Amino acid sequence: MIFDPQHRKDNRSARVSMALFRMSQAIKKVTQAESDALGLSPVQIQALLFAAYTRSDAATVGNFAGAIGTTHVTAVKIINGLVRKGLVTKAQKLEDRRVTLLNLTSEGRVIVSQLKTWGHSLEEALQSVSDEALADFELGLGAVISAMQKRGQLVVAEPCLGCVHFHPNAGDAAAPHYCGLIQKYLTHEASLQECPEHTPSIEV
Numbered sequence: 001m002i003f004d005p006q007h008r009k010d011n012r013s014a015r016v017s018m019a020l021f022r023m024s025q026a027i028k029k030v031t032q033a034e035s036d037a038l039g040l041s042p043v044q045i046q047a048l049l050f051a052a053y054t055r056s057d058a059a060t061v062g063n064f065a066g067a068i069g070t071t072h073v074t075a076v077k078i079i080n081g082l083v084r085k086g087l088v089t090k091a092q093k094l095e096d097r098r099v100t101l102l103n104l105t106s107e108g109r110v111i112v113s114q115l116k117t118w119g120h121s122l123e124e125a126l127q128s129v130s131d132e133a134l135a136d137f138e139l140g141l142g143a144v145i146s147a148m149q150k151r152g153q154l155v156v157a158e159p160c161l162g163c164v165h166f167h168p169n170a171g172d173a174a175a176p177h178y179c180g181l182i183q184k185y186l187t188h189e190a191s192l193q194e195c196p197e198h199t200p201s202i203e204v
């Protein structure tokens with residue numbers, strides 16, 4: 001087990017797992033401190049950022065639950081807290097009334113505009129690491145994320161570019177791109193939003 005130092009001594013994957021666990025603890029601490037300053041919890045901020053940067057028809061409670069790795073019930077509680085604060089509204093999806101879409105209110109958009117530096121402590125901490133070391137780390141982390149994604153432990157939302165389902169410039173001027181998965185034409189702006197169903201065309 002990764003918490004046993006003797007086991008870590010002879011096992012690289014255990015050492016890396018422990019390093020990732022320690023990093024997750026540190027990230028939790030810095031994001032908590034930055035969130036306290038805004039009077040919101042880190043998950044509430046994640047919910048606002050999810051609503052702001054996810055393609056509007058994919059900004060659902062279910063996808064938010066997947067994005068933060070929690071249950072639907074917990075995600076609903078987080079969202080209801082933001083609804084009570086007047087930062088988010090909920091609406092049923094026209095095509096499927098069991099699905100709840102999230103939208104930022106104007107107050108919610110103001111808060112999101114104040115979040116430009118949220119997470120900066122983490123970026124600052126990495127600035128002392130050499131570019132070469134960061135490049136190696138990025139490659140390694142990509143492989144770890146991809147492995148966890150394949151095991152269903154992580155959802156990585158990305159814009160359309162680089163997705164296996166993306167057909168750029170297949171439509172008209174109003175909706176120039178096509179998604180083979182949802183079988184819809186997309187505006188250019190929608191293709192730049194994050195999509196939880198992004199499937200990389202190149203294996204990491």
Ligand code: SF4
Binds near residue numbers: 158159161163164
């Ligand atoms: S599945 Fe891929 S192409 Fe379709 S909307 Fe999502 S990212 Fe874009």
